[in-house]
Amino acid sequence: MSSTQSSSVTTAEKPAAAGFITNIQQKDPALLPDCSKMTWDEAKKTGISRNQWRKQKRIADKLEKRPIKRQEERERKKSQRKLEKENGTFQPKPQKYRMSESSNKVRIAIDLSFSDYMVLADTRNALTQVGYCYSSNRKTPNPFQFYACGVDDKVTEIAKSIGVFDHWDMHIKPEKIDKVFNKSEVVYLCAESDNVLEEFDETKVYIIGGLVDHNHHKGLCYGIAQENGYGHARLPIEENMKLDSRKVLTINHVFDILVNYYVTKDWKKALLTVIPERKRKLPNDNQKDTNNKELKLECDGDNTTDDDEAGKEDTVE
Structure with a gap:
């Protein structure tokens, strides 16, 4: 040859x-x-x-x-x-509580339709954070009606590999938000909104964006809300506390704040319970931040954090 x-x-x-x-x-x-x-x-x-x-x-x-x-x-x-x-x-x-037995009819949904915006590791981190949310919901005496939307085949495969959604007491939907809920019901939680969430409305469903993106897609959730005509709001963080620097919150941080507010009916107490002390601005730190940077729940912010808690400190879209 x-x-x-x-x-x-x-x-x-x-x-x-x-x-x-x-x-x-x-x-x-x-x-x-x-x-x-x-x-x-x-x-x-x-x-x-x-x-x-x-x-x-x-x-x-x-x-x-x-x-x-x-x-x-x-x-x-x-x-x-x-x-x-x-x-x-x-x-x-600790006793675990089922949604069907709860007097809490407020609906919270995680939008997981962002897998095309994330690499495998970030999708896995987002699902891990959803797991923390699920655990919090099961431990509260009156759990939210909890949803995960946009759980397509790709997300399902990754979820199976880490034991997420396995016989969980929550509503798992392959369809996207607009196919599960009426447009008039949706309130998308995003940092850029001028609307402040003051109290829950049982006729609404509150959406937490499930995106871990390392600051590559800033404003994505807000853009989706505007494009689809959804209602939108931000948590009243800047009205109740200041942070040492411009920080972002994880999916589970946002969920836990909502859980704590439902229990206490006090936003400040809920925020102080959930947001780590190291992120807060102390009274003698005024000179440290002369520009008085606005604290945001950054739905698509920087993924950089101070610790390494296996997905707990990645950012949320």
């Missing part, structure tokens, strides 16, 4: 779309074909990299073993509870 023929065969054996798929993979691995059940010889024909194929195999193996591990964890906890009861150190778990 000539060298020319050899070169031709080598080119033919190499998948034509390999480079293209690799570029997509770098932006969002969730778009890759599922090769987890293939051998490497089969998988490489799709253009997937060996590292990404191995990663898919690891994730598939983890999901396959999850029921066994969960059963083992239940048995471990059962034994631990038995031992604690015998020692007199047992403390019952």
Whole structure:
């Protein structure tokens, strides 16, 4: 075989779309074909990299073993509870409350239709923050009627990989906001709004944008609200407190502020309970910020934070 023929065969054996798929993979691995059940010889024909194929195999193996591990964890906890009861150190778990039993009819929805604006890691962080919101809602005696909208196939796949939405007591909708609620009901929470949220209206649904974007899409939620004719409002943060610098709040921070306000009917108390002390402006710090920067609930702000709490300190759209 000539060298020319050899070169031709080598080119033919190499998948034509390999480079293209690799570029997509770098932006969002969730778009890759599922090769987890293939051998490497089969998988490489799709253009997937060996590292990404191995990663898919690891994730598939983890999901396959999850029921066994969960059963083992239940048995471990059962034994631990038995031992604690015998020692007199047992403390019952906090009671969890169901939406159907709640007298609270206020609706809160997380808009998760932003997956095209986020890389895989940021989508995962947004879903992790939704998990914190869900936990808060279950622990309050009168939970909100809690929704997640825009949960498409891509979001669902990522959610499954981290155990989000698994038998949760909440309304999970694949449709976007405008298909789930009437336009007249929607109040989108966004920093740029001139309207201040003063109290809840049970005829409305309050939307929290589920976007972690590292400050790449400033004003996106506000733009969506205006474009679709939705109502919009901001939390009364600047009316009740000042921050040390221009900061952003996470999805779960916003949700927890709403939970605390519903319980206390006091915005200032709700804000002080949720917003970390290190973010607040102290009385003797007036010279530190001569411009008196406006505090915002930045729905699409900077992702930079002071700590590293596994998704809790990423920004919210």
